[in-house]
Amino acid sequence: MGAHVLLIEDNSAMATYVTGGLRAEGYAVDLATSAEEAICCINDSEYGLVICDVGLPGMSGFDLVEQLRKTDERTPILFLSAKSLVDDRVKGLQVGADDYLTKPFSFAELLARCEALMRRNRLEETSGTELRVADLRLDLVRQKAYRGSVEIFLQPLEFKLLHYMAHNKGQVLSKTEIMKKIWDLNFEPDTNIVEVRMHHLRTKVDKPFGIPLIHTERGVGYVLEERSALSEDKDASR
Numbered sequence: 001m002g003a004h005v006l007l008i009e010d011n012s013a014m015a016t017y018v019t020g021g022l023r024a025e026g027y028a029v030d031l032a033t034s035a036e037e038a039i040c041c042i043n044d045s046e047y048g049l050v051i052c053d054v055g056l057p058g059m060s061g062f063d064l065v066e067q068l069r070k071t072d073e074r075t076p077i078l079f080l081s082a083k084s085l086v087d088d089r090v091k092g093l094q095v096g097a098d099d100y101l102t103k104p105f106s107f108a109e110l111l112a113r114c115e116a117l118m119r120r121n122r123l124e125e126t127s128g129t130e131l132r133v134a135d136l137r138l139d140l141v142r143q144k145a146y147r148g149s150v151e152i153f154l155q156p157l158e159f160k161l162l163h164y165m166a167h168n169k170g171q172v173l174s175k176t177e178i179m180k181k182i183w184d185l186n187f188e189p190d191t192n193i194v195e196v197r198m199h200h201l202r203t204k205v206d207k208p209f210g211i212p213l214i215h216t217e218r219g220v221g222y223v224l225e226e227r228s229a230l231s232e233d234k235d236a237s238r
Helices: 012-024 035-044 061-068 086-094 107-123 156-167 175-183 193-205 229-236
Strands: 004-008 028-032 049-053 077-081 099-102 130-133 136-139 144-147 150-152 214-217 221-224
Touching (some): 004 012, 004 035, 012 028, 012 107, 061 077, 086 099, 130 156, 156 193, 193 214
Parallel strands (some): 004 028, 077 099
Antiparallel strands (some): 130 136, 136 144, 144 150
16 A cells, blocks of 8 residues: 555545545645634544645645654655745745646646655655765765765865755745855855856766756745756656
8 A cells, every 4th residue: 555645635525536546656644624623633643744735724735844843853744735926836846845837737647746755754764974866965974975886976065065955955045045154254245156166066066967956936035956857848848
């Protein structure tokens, strides 16, 4: 049997569509129709994935996920929403979701995204001595980076930047946040230093391996994460 999934959706037709499809694929699915029901489910059970609608009655999906992330940083969360504006998608990621899929959508795409999130969660195991994001591994003791079995030779500042991004995997980091953390600057000087460093990092971490992990959220910042081929196609079309 597949993973245990919690669907938080108040629209009965949508809930039937999603739960029926996931159960047909072998997943165990619980349904909550409000944030309050969802909190009760999460307190009673462990889930491998949470799928959450944004437009819930009472507490919104945004507020719910932000609250959930205060006590659980690891369970993958996917937003489903008719809100398709960039600001809405960005907000969804900023409050703690790992992915955001706009309605209407095909079930095949939803399933692919769910499987990618759960696969990434299994691979992104963090210990006290290393960080993992997909096939990227950072050895924090020896200050070395690898993709698969291939060592990536980084300068100390590059390792520091990649470490910061890996520690915050899946979270969009603004240029201001990066400047403050890496260069200890509390403002954005008139410089492209972040863009230059990101370019160098991509050249070493992404380019030789074909599958990029460093992504730009245009006008927002940068994020280190594994994305599905569908997401990559969308990024490339921007």
